[in-house]
Amino acid sequence: MSETVAVVVVTYNRADLLARMLTGLEALHRQPDAVIVVDNASSDHTPDVLAAATNAGLEMIRTDDNLGGAGGFHRGVRAAYDGGFDRIWLMDDDVVPAPDCLDVLLAQDEACLIAVREDLDGRLVEKAATRFDLRNPLAIRPKTESVDSRYDCRVAMPERVEVQNVAFEGFMIRREVVTAIGLPDPSYFIFYDDVDYAVRAQRAGYRIWAVRDAVLVRQLDFDQQHDLSGWKGYYMYRNLFVVHLRYGENALVRLKPWLVTAAVVLLSPVRGGRREAANVIRAMRDARGMRVGPSRSVD
Incomplete structure (x- = not known):
């Protein structure tokens, strides 16, 4: 059965990366039925890139303010779902799929896949x-193993590998998943919105498969070591705490955010300083107000 596919791309002030990404989508053997680009109020030449793009089924959503990746994917997934598409393929603007990537994913009869x-x-x-x-x-970071820490290279992987979280870079879902669990939570702004969505999908009974031969090329190096005393540090702490408070499987795990907060504050004179301590205190306060997750409804 032929399924319709909408690609959802979120971008913010990375026009040149977006241009390469859109060119990569045009080179796919199997073309998506729609490409929905959510422009988070970019102030660079992103509007010019989108005006010049020739992708079939291109739909542009420009927000009035920067909603962050989380808000952008919330808007984009809603648009794809309301458009009636069978599968929704989420992308950041810094990845380029191999020409056969979509064909490989569509050959898998699964509701949740990642390239x-x-x-x-x-x-x-x-x-x-x-x-x-x-x-x-006792697991300070809940991610204790990743695909690239388990396997040295792509050829060492089996055809499919089950994963327990995702990035919104090549994550594909069937519309039934959105019907079952709702939309991505925009309140995360950045970081962990994709993790939250994966946990919700798994708790609804879905398994998530990484498909070895679905190749996605990342244009930038990974830089996961953000300044925890800066504005991104606040979101990293807050959203990590939210995941534990919402989905921790026992009381001790749900207590971890409080213990991390205490440790960061106590160690701040020798590590991190006052700004990181202020970040973690504010993050803990705000995470408490996010303990209840979003509605499953997409209405």
């Missing part, structure tokens, strides 16, 4: 977790 990322030199850089531990209170 497997590599860097510009062909090295495996798929960070999706093969173990994401929300049960062990």
